[in-house]
Amino acid sequence: MADIRITQAHKLPHKKAKAAAQKVADQMANEYEMASEWDGDVLHFKRSGVSGRLTVGEQEAHLEISLGFLLKAFASTIEEKVSAKMKKVFGAKA
Template identity: 85%
Template sequence: MADIRITQAHKLPHKKAKAAAQKVADQIAEEYEMNAEWEGDVLKFKRSGVSGKLTVSDSEAHIEISLGFLFKAFAPTIEQKVAAKMKKVFGAKA
């Protein structure tokens, strides 16, 4: 079960929405040292203690993040940072 769930509406064409999702993933991967790979329209990411997926549809991007025990204390901070990144990347052109 995910500890963090964020949905961000967008009005981007599908290709640009996937590029935006990749940008969010790249930023998160760099900050939290994660690996990420696409499976269709779902970008799955993982590292020790953190896993999740970013799903892109025609009108929204939805991210779910599951945190291990040691990261649960940082859930509010992580959620705030990820929500801000998603709003910036997906909402900027919406």
């Protein structure tokens, strides 16, 4: 069960929305040593203590993150940062 769930509306064409998600995945891989892999429109990501998926839809992106025991205490802080990043990346004013 996910500890963090965020849905972000967007107005990007589907291809650009997936490209934006990939850009974030690349940054996460560099900063946090996080591996990611696409399965259709779903980007699965994982590293020690964190796993999740980002589903890119036509008008919204839906993120689910599961945190390991040691990171659960930081869930609200992580959610704030990730939510702000999603707003920036997907540029929605919903």
